[in-house]
Amino acid sequence: MISNIKLIKNGKRLDNRKNDELRPIKIEAGVLHRAEGSCYLEWGGNKVLAAVYGPREAVPRHTQNPLRAIVNARYNMAAFSVDDRKRPGPDRRSREISKVISEALENIILLEKFPRASIDVNIEILDAEAGTRCAGLTAAAVALVDAGIPMKDIPVACAAGKIDGEVVLDLGKEEDNFGNADLPIAIAPRTGEILLLQMDGHLTQKEFDKALDLAIKGCKIIAELQKKAILEKYQKNVEV
């Protein structure tokens, strides 16, 4: 769709953010009773729940790896999470997102500790407004920590992009629909290694460098919020 909507007016974005400013983020760890680990995350208009089960025996058996665990992430959008009702069940988009998130998480989890097991990560998008895969992965990471899954680091995701020719952090709804480019990434904040990277749109090499740099900066801010959420739950539990 070609649109004449101005996404930046007088140096401010549609929701009054600065170019390097994130939408408000709220993270809460351990919100579900049945799951072994869980996390609720609000990121702008996104509302996401993540739940972790496992490590447990992988089924069906042919999916088992005798040397390590497999990560089974399932990204799912609720029927009521978007403007036009989404038919329940996985579609091609959610299958792809499930795959790239699974792969990103496999990098960081100490899989060799659990041969033949699966670690199941369920990500439910309850309310969607641009950037759900980043929100989903960020919530999944907190749920994994809550479930006590050993990891090299706590992964974190964030997107940068280009709107009206300018590189900005964390695209909002209109910015995603009418912008020039979107670059979601996930990193291991301790080493800065990149675990997930996708891009669509059009960026020059210079713009890409800038966008990547900005997205990494965003990730590092969110990483602090993840840690805070985890500490909040476990410090509270110690006091009781």
Place this chain on the structure above:
Amino acid sequence: MAITAEIKKDYIIKLSKNGKRLDNRKFDEFRKIKIETNIIKKAEGSAKVTIGNTQVISGIKMDIGEPYPDTPDSGVMTTAAELIPMASPDFESGPPDQKSIELARVVDRGIRESKIIDVDKLCIIPSEKVWMVFIDIHILDYDGNLFDAASLASLAALMTAKVPIERLKPILENMIEKYPSIEKYLKEHLEDFPLPLSNPPISCTSAKFNDIVVIDPSLDEEEIAEARLTIATDDKGDIRAMQKGLNGSFTVDEIKKVIKSSIDNGKKIREILYKSVGK
């Protein structure tokens, strides 16, 4: 799963002989119920219901579609439930299984047959265009009694839902050429308006094991239950829907007792529901 249920069974039965339950409730006492409404911005209406540790979200989406040939002047309503793997280690992903279909159908019947939604008021052009109401139930955390949690969440979501005429105005305007009477409909409906609803019956589920009947069974109790009975009662104390489940049986006396406690608990739940939707 089955093994732990067997081990707990003896303990639950022993407790019940002294009139006690695992979580210290009386036999006719519900767990704590919490209802939060309007939690999903993208939905026309939404609610999250917590009964003890059970958590359910219901979301309402609406669209414009064609009526069924046998009810050309009525809106269309569908209910779907997803027992997503998030809610329990035993739920698997994939197409809806028997359990989620029974859940969706029982909730659907409770709403459809008691005629809570005035579907005649959801007609745009007779035999051509009507409003479609989608009720989608998302089970987030499973600790028993999904029937009551899902139907309560769906009622609260319906009671807070707004017909999204402002969002769908461009689509309706495109239809004016084919159906000129839409122009009049749009003039009469300028803003989003609440769904036309009447007072809902409230559903209460009981479970029987070892000749004891308890209301609002937790998962541990459900797993050893021999029979289950769901009863929906309205604000006059009349019975509006029933569903018996599982392979055990009830005596007539037990059924009468369950009806009474369903009416009593229904009253309390109705108050919580009305309060949560600001009615």
